[in-house]
Amino acid sequence: MKKQDPDLLLFHAPLLRQGMTTPTAMRDVLYALLPATAAALWFFGLSAVLVLGSCIAGAILAEWLFADRQARGESLRDASGILTGLLLGLTLPPGLPMWMAFLGGFVAISIGKVIWGGLGHNLFNPALLGRAFLLATFPIAMTTWVPTGGDGGFLSIYPGNLALPFMQVQVDGVTSATPLGMLKFDHELTPLTSLVFGNVSGSLGETSGLLLLLGGVYLWLRRDLDWRIPVSILLTVVIFSACLGLVDAARFPSPLFSVFSGGLLLGAIYMATDPVTSPVTPRGAWIFGIGVGVLVMLIRIFGGLPEGVMYAILLMNAATPLIDRYTQPRVFGRGVDSK
Amino acid sequence: MKAIRLLRRNFEHGVHPAHHKQQTEDLPIQRVPFVKDYVMPLGQHIGVPARPVVAVGERVRRGQLIAEPGGFVSTGLHSPVTGTVSEIGDFRGVDGRFAPAIGIEADPFATQQVDAGAAIDWQSLSLEKFIEAVQMAGIVGLGGAAFPSHVKLSVPDGVKIKHLLVNGAECEPFLTTDHRLMLERPEALLEGAEILRQKLGAEETVIGVEINKPDAINIIRQHIQPGQPVRVVPLKVKYPQGAEKMMIKSVFGKEVPAGQLPRDVEVNVNNVGTIVAIADYFLRGMPLIERVVTVAGPGVTYPANLIVPLGTPVREVVRFCGGLKPGTREIIMGGPMMGRPIASLDVPILKGCSGVLVFTEEQTVGRKEYPCISCGRCLEACPYFLNPSRLARLSKARMFDEMKEYHVFDCVECGCCTFACPSNIPIVQLIRTAKDDLTHRKESEE
Numbered sequence: 001m002k003k004q005d006p007d008l009l010l011f012h013a014p015l016l017r018q019g020m021t022t023p024t025a026m027r028d029v030l031y032a033l034l035p036a037t038a039a040a041l042w043f044f045g046l047s048a049v050l051v052l053g054s055c056i057a058g059a060i061l062a063e064w065l066f067a068d069r070q071a072r073g074e075s076l077r078d079a080s081g082i083l084t085g086l087l088l089g090l091t092l093p094p095g096l097p098m099w100m101a102f103l104g105g106f107v108a109i110s111i112g113k114v115i116w117g118g119l120g121h122n123l124f125n126p127a128l129l130g131r132a133f134l135l136a137t138f139p140i141a142m143t144t145w146v147p148t149g150g151d152g153g154f155l156s157i158y159p160g161n162l163a164l165p166f167m168q169v170q171v172d173g174v175t176s177a178t179p180l181g182m183l184k185f186d187h188e189l190t191p192l193t194s195l196v197f198g199n200v201s202g203s204l205g206e207t208s209g210l211l212l213l214l215g216g217v218y219l220w221l222r223r224d225l226d227w228r229i230p231v232s233i234l235l236t237v238v239i240f241s242a243c244l245g246l247v248d249a250a251r252f253p254s255p256l257f258s259v260f261s262g263g264l265l266l267g268a269i270y271m272a273t274d275p276v277t278s279p280v281t282p283r284g285a286w287i288f289g290i291g292v293g294v295l296v297m298l299i300r301i302f303g304g305l306p307e308g309v310m311y312a313i314l315l316m317n318a319a320t321p322l323i324d325r326y327t328q329p330r331v332f333g334r335g336v337d338s339k
Numbered sequence: 340m341k342a343i344r345l346l347r348r349n350f351e352h353g354v355h356p357a358h359h360k361q362q363t364e365d366l367p368i369q370r371v372p373f374v375k376d377y378v379m380p381l382g383q384h385i386g387v388p389a390r391p392v393v394a395v396g397e398r399v400r401r402g403q404l405i406a407e408p409g410g411f412v413s414t415g416l417h418s419p420v421t422g423t424v425s426e427i428g429d430f431r432g433v434d435g436r437f438a439p440a441i442g443i444e445a446d447p448f449a450t451q452q453v454d455a456g457a458a459i460d461w462q463s464l465s466l467e468k469f470i471e472a473v474q475m476a477g478i479v480g481l482g483g484a485a486f487p488s489h490v491k492l493s494v495p496d497g498v499k500i501k502h503l504l505v506n507g508a509e510c511e512p513f514l515t516t517d518h519r520l521m522l523e524r525p526e527a528l529l530e531g532a533e534i535l536r537q538k539l540g541a542e543e544t545v546i547g548v549e550i551n552k553p554d555a556i557n558i559i560r561q562h563i564q565p566g567q568p569v570r571v572v573p574l575k576v577k578y579p580q581g582a583e584k585m586m587i588k589s590v591f592g593k594e595v596p597a598g599q600l601p602r603d604v605e606v607n608v609n610n611v612g613t614i615v616a617i618a619d620y621f622l623r624g625m626p627l628i629e630r631v632v633t634v635a636g637p638g639v640t641y642p643a644n645l646i647v648p649l650g651t652p653v654r655e656v657v658r659f660c661g662g663l664k665p666g667t668r669e670i671i672m673g674g675p676m677m678g679r680p681i682a683s684l685d686v687p688i689l690k691g692c693s694g695v696l697v698f699t700e701e702q703t704v705g706r707k708e709y710p711c712i713s714c715g716r717c718l719e720a721c722p723y724f725l726n727p728s729r730l731a732r733l734s735k736a737r738m739f740d741e742m743k744e745y746h747v748f749d750c751v752e753c754g755c756c757t758f759a760c761p762s763n764i765p766i767v768q769l770i771r772t773a774k775d776d777l778t779h780r781k782e783s784e785e
Contacts, residue, residue: 005684009669010435012768014676014754015702016356016512020716020761022709078709120710226715275714280728282718324729331746332723333584333597 020223026079028224029270032215033086036266039211040204043148044094047158048204052089054098055130058105059085066114080119084108087127087270090205091263091310092134095146095160104134124317125277128310135310145201147176176201180262180306183253195260202262209260216269225273228285229292233268234259236293244301252301264296267309277317284320284327291316350588352722353577354755356676358551359512362635362642368519370646371659373445377419377650378430379405380440383689384479385486386412391441397424398446402454402628405441408474414487415477416441417626419648421449433672433689435682443650456624461534469538476620477627477690481612482506482517482581483673485691488613492539494602501605503541504590505532505614507548507555508574508581511674514694516631517611519644521548521555524615525562529569531618536568539607543568547586551576578676579753583608585722597749612693632688634660636675638667638697647688653695654684668703671696676754709762717756717766723749727756727766734769742773750774 040048063081064072076082085105092101108130116122135142146158179190179200194200200207219225237258244252259265272278272292279288292312299308382388389406399405399418406416426442445451461469474489494500505528509517521528532544548556550573563569572590574580584595586608593604601608609617612631619625628649635642640661647656653670657663671678672692688695717727726745733742747770756766 006663006667008667008680008682008684009703010680010682011669011703012680012765012771013671013673013678014356014758014767015669015671015698016675016758017706017763018354018356018716018759018761022712022714022762025712025714025761074707118710120712223716275712278713280713280715280718280726282715328726328745329718329724331597331725331749333594333599333749334746336594336596 023078025224026083028219028222029083030079030086032218032224033090033205033270035211035214036090036205036208037086039208040090040094043207044146044158044204045156047094047156047161050098050157050161051092051094051096051101051204052086054101055089055092055105055108056082056085058102058107059088059109060105062106062109062114066110078119080113081109084113084126084130087205088130090266091127091131091203093142093145093202094204095144095158096141097163097165098161099163099165100134100138100141104130107133120276122276123320124314125271125274128271128314128317131310132314145176145178145181147201148207178202178262178306179257180300183257183261184300184306189253189257190261192256192260195257203266206263206266209265212265212269216265219269219273225269226275226278226285228282229273229278229289230268232286232289233264233272233293233296236290237264237297240293240297244297258297258300262300262307263309267296267313268292271309272313272316277320279320279323279327281324281327281329283329284323287323287327288316288320291319349575349577350580350585350722352720352724352755353579353585354720354758355576356512356578356758358576359635359675360515360518360551362513363515363633363644364518364552366515366519366642366644368523368631368644368646371648371651371656373420373451373648374651374655375445375447376425376652377422377443377445377648378440378652378687379416379419379443379650380430380432380438380687380689381406381409381416382438383416383485383649383691384414385484386410386490388439389413389416391427393424393427393441395424395427398422399424399443400454401449401451402626404475404626405443412487412490413474414479414489415475415626417477417628418443419628419650420445421451421454422446431683431685433679433681433686440687453625453628458624459621461538461621466538472620473617475626476616478613478616478620479627479690480610481616481630481690481693482610483511483677483691483693485689488609488617491607491609492535494539494607498602499605500539500541500602500607501543502591502607503532503536503539503544504583504586504601504606504608505544505546505611506581506583506586506608507546507552507611508586509552509611510549510576510578510580510582511676511678511693512578513635513696514633514674515635515644516633516693518552518555520611520615520631521552522558525559527615527618528559528611529562529567530622531614531616532569533567534617534621535607535609535614541607543570545569545590546571547574547580547590548572549574549576549580578755578758579722582722582751582753597746627690630688630690630692632656632692633694634697635694636671636696636698637701638664638699639695640664649690650687652685652687653681656688656695657684657697663697664699666699667697668700669698671698675702676758677752706763708764711762711764714761716759716761720755720759722753722755723751725750727770730773731756731764731766731769734773739773739776742770743777747773747777
């Protein structure tokens with residue numbers, strides 16, 4: 001090699017890339033959640049900021065604490081930790097004490113992701129694992145729901161938010177049941193328009209079905225999401241509840257109520273589609289979605305809890321490696337003969 | 340259903356890289372001047388290296404046989420220039436390893452007229468003699484694989500070839516050699532195809548061209564004589580449309596079974612450049628001593644389509660194109676999807692080299708690898724419907740034997756998965772590592 005030659009690198013072909021990177025995909029999901037997050041602020045005021053902020057702070061702290069010393073900045077930059085924190089926050093009740101939300105975010109990353117080996121290696125959706133932890137640890141606080149729109153407008157804070165660690169939670173404010181809770185325990189139906197536009201009590205992110213769908217369409221256009229999963233979940237739920245409606249239309253909720261109530265849209269569009277914890281094969285995605293849909297309906301109708309999206313997704317997460325193994329696509333040229 | 344699929348003329352999956360052909364697609368092919376030193380590696384085709392038939396110090400003429408086939412899967416080698424054999428020994432090859440080659444010093448006073456024989460009466464040759472002639476002429480697949488063409492033509496008894504498929508897809512970005520050949524030498528292309536069709540006893544010739552080359556499609560159609568059994572099939576622009584099994588799927592709707600060859604579905608596929616080389620040999624007596632090369636990419640000063648004598652060092656080709664721009668970081672021989680990086684500018688142009696592509700910072704360094712998040716983009720890209728995500732994970736864990744269950748040997752290393760990967764995981768490289776390991780272990784066991 002002569003002196004004036006450039007030092008040639010030997011990167012393996014292909015040298016071209018389609019342009020999308022993993023951090024971009026993560027950030028896309030954050031952008032897709034912006035409308036629903038804004039709706040949470042609109043409906044629950046400053047309390048939403050406190051709960052979401054605590055979750056994200058807990059997630060980032062765990063991410064920073066357990067990261068490799070050299071890779072500290074890197075693991076934060078891929079945005080997956082912030083996303084987990086935000087997703088967890090959106091599943092929490094608006095009146096949850098901040099310290100619980102913070103702990104939830106911390107557990108979601110540390111137990112949900114880091115101990116499995118970090119991004120891409122976890123079996124369960126970290127945000128839902130964090131929520132399952134909170135529900136098991138603080139069952140009362142996690143099922144205390146407040147109505148939308150505090151007394152003092154945007155700046156009002158639900159008193160529960162400011163509770164100190166390990167103190168009895170003061171449930172002195174007004175409480176209100178979620179649409180699914182009302183259906184299950186009081187046999188009372190919430191009007192569909194409220195469900196679609198979000199003026200109902202419930203978790204921070206599950207109030208407005210319309211905005212969640214909007215974000216889903218954005219993700220689908222950006223090709224960040226496997227459309228088969230939300231489509232199969234929602235179709236399963238619709239068909240399941242339509243069949244129940246045929247049995248007894250008065251007792252069971254209508255298909256549209258089933259779709260727009262509770263955390264179904266949030267779960268189907270943003271949690272079940274987590275690529276790490278859902279099947280990678282197209283056929284597997286269908287099986288996974290149908291499984292989630294069936295489990296959601298079984299828990300909602302026959303289980304002890306009003307809502308079952310979280311456990312439905314976590315259970316199907318556990319089945320994902322098995323589904324992947326048995327749904328490998330047919331390889332080109334295999335299983336055909338030459339004539 | 341089948342009719343609809345035929346109308347769509349496509350294979351499933353694959354990717355859509357920007358084709359980057361604007362740099363050179365309108366530039367006529369020009370000839371590079373002769374230089375002083377040439378290096379002809381003996382193993383520039385797939386298979387057994389050729390055996391030298393000249394000695395150091397011997398004077399050779401341009402087009403003269405300098406090495407004979409070393410076995411059946413091997414071809415002849417001819418001197419690209421008139422000059423003197425300067426050395427027979429080990430030269431550094433494309434991959435940086437030393438390999439046997441013949442060095443030739445050009446005679447600056449020679450006219451460099453080709454030592455071409457007369458046209459060959461191919462019609463009266465028996466099929467065996469014809470195949471032998473192709474082998475001696477040194478003709479290999481010029482699309483990039485450099486697989487000896489005579490091996491493809493040697494069809495076992497009882498197998499019939501119905502269609503001769505001419506591959507003019509040129510699906511690799513940047514490359515425009517086949518495009519220019521089709522535009523500038525449509526007669527030679529049709530002559531070569533007719534020779535092959537008659538010798539193979541095929542019913543028709545089908546020329547598959549991606550529709551981003553409408554001028555080539557038109558000009559070939561204009562040159563087809565009435566009644567000639569030739570048709571041009573426009574194909575969708577998609578990578579890897581030019582992979583022969585994908586093209587067969589697109590054109591005929593047939594899937595070549597795994598582990599079998601195109602001839603098993605009655606098709607013989609040859610690249611445009613190869614067909615022209617066959618015409619040049621049988622009609623003009625010229626063996627394979629030069630080829631068309633596209634020099635392009637963001638790091639080259641004047642991109643061009645060039646006829647380059649084989650054995651010309653890349654350094655001279657690049658110099659002819661105005662040299663490298665500052666910021667050059669990598670040079671690829673072949674296309675950007677499947678080509679091979681070269682370690683030094685002294686590497687010669689080989690028979691299988693369709694392009695010299697010069698890349699800068701943007702396409703090389705600065706791509707950080709992230710963990711696999713199982714997004715499935717590679718599964719949707721793989722034209723063979725493999726699971727690259729799983730293969731890459733297994734390869735990283737060095738679980739090579741398990742990869743056989745996932746059909747690792749069906750992978751043709753087209754690079755679609757790596758192109759599609761948002762985490763920048765070098766999937767093809769990981770698969771190649773596993774294949775090499777498995778192959779070596781099998782060989783050492785035997």
